[in-house]
Amino acid sequence: MKIPIKAILLIVFSTVLATSCSRKKDNFVSRNYHAVTAEFNALYNGYLALEEGRNTLNESYADNYWEVLPIERMQIQEDVVLPRQSKNENFNRAEEKAVKAIQKHSINIEGKEKNPQIDEAYLLLGKARYFDQRFVPALAAFNNILNKYPTSDKINQVKIWREKANIRLENNQVAIKKLKRLLADEELDDQDLADATSILAQAYLNTKSVDSAITQLNIAANATKNNDERGRYRFIQGQLYNQLGYKDSANIAFDKVIELNRKTPRIYMISAHIEKVKNFDYENGNKQALLEHLTALEENRENRPFLDKIYHQIAEYHLKTESDSLAVNFYNKSLRTNSQDKLLRAKNYQTLGDMNFDTSKYEIAGHYYDSTMTNLVLNSKPYRIIKRKRDNLEDVIYYENIAHVNDSVLQLVNFMETERLEYFESFVEALKVKAEEDEKRAEAAERNTGLATVNNTIGGQASNRGIPNQASLFYFYNPTAVAYGKNEFIKIWGDRTLEDNWRWSNKTASNSGNNASDVNIVDLASDEERFDPQYYISKIPSDEKVIDSISKDRNFAYYQLGLIYKEKFKEYNLAKSKFQNLLNSHPEERLIVPSKYNLYKIYELLGENDEASIAKNEIITKYPESRYAAILNNPDLANLKDEQSPERVYEKLFALHENQEYATVISECETYINAFDGDPIVPKFELLKATAIGRLFGYDAYKKAINYVAVTFANTPEGQQAEKMETEVLPKMASTDFVEETDDASTNFKVVYKFENTEIDAIQAFQKTLDTVLENIIYYDLKTSVDVYNPNTKLVVIHGLKSGQVAKTFNQLLTKEDNRKITEPYFAISSANYQIVQIHKNLDTYLNIYNN
Structure with missing residues (x-):
């Protein structure tokens, strides 16, 4: 059979091509075949994977505009990655493609690389490792290019990437030195110049050289061909100028960001506008023009994704211009945007909390501070500051409630009968109105229940939710009824946690002003009693002891509030009012002098010198024997811890x-x-x-x-x-059970001598003798202590024995001469059981069980 001539030629051509493309031959066909194959196959796909991975990094990275931005958008993760594992599959694929290009297309003959694409492969390898946050292997890849391919056309890029890796490894000084040398020795292309100077700026920032960083960023912003980068560099410049206090220079940098408009990410432009607003001079600037500018930003449809930041800045404007109600409105608007910026939410909540605190709405302020903490990093410095303030506020809320409730009760006690009757008639009328409204809501809920039943039943059959027809009438299957029930429960009991004894009177509602005492009087009364004024009048205390106790609690609450406002919050006017209210309420003797002294200090702090002098003279003349009078007579004592101070x-x-x-x-x-x-x-x-x-x-x-x-x-x-x-x-x-005593390696034992508490001299002499004797025992490091057991007994204890058997036969460790010195009876005990004996004072029980 004849073989077609075309097939023969194809086979011959393929054979020649294959043999001529060998990686062991240095010829034109081989070099170009492997160069082209590496570039348009492995390296092309590798760079696609690298770019996809970088896009993923950028999308997942969230800049914190409350701080100076980093030059490069990359979140460093602290997770430990095992060898041959990757944090991003795209970078892993890019690395695999780079390795494939090196392994299959490298033409290394006599120590020289003949494929011009291999340096590109090593650069891809280094970049993939860099973005995968494996900086040491990345540095190795870059150094390999510098060592083996010094004439590469990518050599300047490689040097820049090497210093980027060095900076990530915190070798900032090394990076600065080499980048400065590169800039001095080489004429870099625009983009290479931008990359080199921007990364040099990051190194300067890391070493706190802000001025040098600004200079390098200016060069980078002018040289880069990428408007995204230009916008970021200019914005960071503005932030750095603000950090140095140069607001005019900062505003010029922010204006350059704004001029880029749609050429750069809009977040940079919006943030630049906001930073300029923060730099506004409220004393000399045109406030109306500023408000119009903020309003224009708010009304621009393109700015909708950034309304959280814009609303917050408008709120700040109104707060500084003392339009508090408008400020509250815009802070709440900012919160309602469901911003992803946790720090922004925290600042909104904190400011609202401060505003409520300043108007004495402490419970509401406390809730805002709680929300603030949920948006801060746990145990960070801002978190600890707010937590401390919130904890202090807890005491304020507690004592303010006591003061308010007890003041109300004492006011009712002092009412005439006609005044009481008039007060509670009005109270009962309000209850009746509320009862009618509740009845109307209940009727509406019942009608909605019927409507929900019809809607949940289709063609006489149960809906396809798997609930039987009868079940559609069940309370918990009706969302309207459930919502109504929840509201009613919270209105009566407050927001209570699910726990035993939730109705106890000491479990106050966290979100409501009601507490269990309110429930006992109103909600647990019968229908006739609930609308009878005499029922409430009968609950007013008449026993002098009870009234006196209420008055004492109220006065102590005033005193504590005065101290809290003075010492913890520095709210001196509030503190002054509390101490004055206390002194006007016929307080107990023990609270009078401390209150007057605290008032004296507050008057001094507020610059009310006449009142301070009156308070000082009153303490000295009326209470000359008190320690406060001694301090006022001798001011130096105020700065010393006198012997009688608490x-x-x-x-x-x-x-x-x-x-x-x-x-x-x-x-x-x-x-x-x-x-x-x-x-x-x-x-x-x-x-x-x-x-x-x-x-x-x-x-x-x-x-x-x-x-x-x-x-x-x-x-x-x-x-x-x-x-x-x-x-x-x-x-x-709580457990009194003794543990089993075994000669385990982890078990320590003690030798104990028992003495009566009255034998103080004998105990001291015995311990001194025992310490001398123990110095002769060279195999163990033994120490002694004297421990109190109970009012009548002390124990001299030897510590440091690892064996129960050795402890029980401790006297055998002593020489004959030392045995004559130590004649007191002893017993051995494990450290665990000794702890139980000391906690529960059950030494006799132990000795009966373990008869030493």
Whole structure:
């Protein structure tokens, strides 16, 4: 059979082509075949993948315009990536294509690369690794080009990319030195010049050389061919000028961003407008023109995606021009845009919170601060500042509620019978109106229920939601009825958490002014009682002891509010009014002098010198024996911790506690708690006393004492700490079961000698002798301590033994001479069981179980 001549020629041509394209031959066909194949196959697809990955990075990256922007849009992730893993599949594919081009198309003959596309492949490899945030491997790829391909036409780009990798690796000084050398030695193309100077600017920013960074950014903005980059560089220039305080220069830079208009991303233009508004001089500038400019930005349809920022800036304008109601309106408008800028939302909430705080709407302010914290990074400095303010506000809300409620009750107590009747008749009328409105809403809900039933039934059959026809009448399947029920519940009880005993009177509503006491009087009354004024009149306290208790609580609330406003919020006028109200309310003796002294300090701070002099003279003349009079007579004492100040007394008692003198601490705490009654330091004494009680008398006594602190001082840091101890720590300490004592490597043992508490001299002498004896034991590092067990017993303890058997036969470690010195009986115990013995004071039980 004849073979066609064309087939023979094709086979011969293919064979010649294949043999001539070998990577081991340096000829024209081989070089160009591999160059073309590498460029239009592997490298083309690799660069497509790289570009796709960069677009993904840009889309996922969110700039923080509250800070100076980075030169390059790339979010550095802290996630650990294992070898051969990638954070972005596109960059992984680009790297694979670069490696493929190198492996299949490199023509390395006698140490020289003959394929002109291989340097491009290494550059792609370095870029893929760089954007995948593997900077060390990227640096290796760039260095490989510089070492093997020094004559490459890409050499300047490679040097720039190498320094970008160095900057990411925080080698800023190295990058600055090499980039400056590159700029001095080479005549760079415009885009290469822009890339080099922009990355040099980033290095200067990292080293806090702001002036140098501005200069380099100016060069980059003029040289770049990319308007996106130009807009970013100019905007960063403006931010840096603002950072240096050069507002005029900043505005010139922002104007250049605005001039680019649609040539650059609109976010840069809008942000430039906003930054210029922030730089506005409200004292000398044209405010009307500024408002018209902001209004024009708001009404421009193209700016709709940025209304959150525009509304916020309009609100700031109205706040500075003292149009508070308009400011609140625009802050709320900004929030309603559902902005993705968390810092913007946080600033909106914080400002609204501050405005409500300034008008004494503390509960509303607290809710705004809560929302502020949800938009801040947990445990960041701004978060901690707001949290501290919110925690302080909790005390304000608590004491303001006490003051308000008790003032109202005392006002009713002082009413005449006719005044009471008139007041509650008006109150009952309001209840009737409310009841009628509730009845109308209930009827409307019932009608809606019937409508919902019809709508949920099609052709006499249940809807296709899988709910039977009868079920469509079920309360929870009717959204209208459910919504009505929720509103009614919140209106009566407030927004309560799902927990046991939710109706208890001490569980106040978090979102409502109502509390359980309101419910007990109004909502739990019968229908006849609810609309009977005499029912409410009968609830007004008449017992003098009860009235006196209400008055004392109100006065103490005034005192605490005065201290909080003065010390924590620096709201001196508010503090002054609270102390004055307290002194006008016939307070207890213990609150009078501290209140007058605090008023004296407030008068000084407010510059009201005449009132300060009157308050000072009154304290000195009427209360000459008080420590406040002593401070006023000798001002130097105010700057010293005198021996009788609460702080100094507490320090002394704490030192006694550290020295295990628990009985003295308990006794002295009781004395000073009475002496400093009303002082903010009292909860600290109570907590110290509770701790000493626990150390001396054990778990049960400690539990009772810590509960007292948690309940009595619930709104103080000490009370909150006690509550945390009660809920989290005490349950872990509750068990009295001893653990099994084994010679495990992790188990420590102690040798214990028991003494009566009265044998103080004997205990000290014994410990001294024991320390001397232990120095002769060279195989163990042993130490001693004297621990209080209870009011009648002290324990001398040897620490550092790892074996229960060695602890039980401790006397065998001693020499005969030392055994004659140490004749006291002892017992061995594991560290875990020793802790249980000290917590529960059940040493006798332990000794009965483990008869040493």
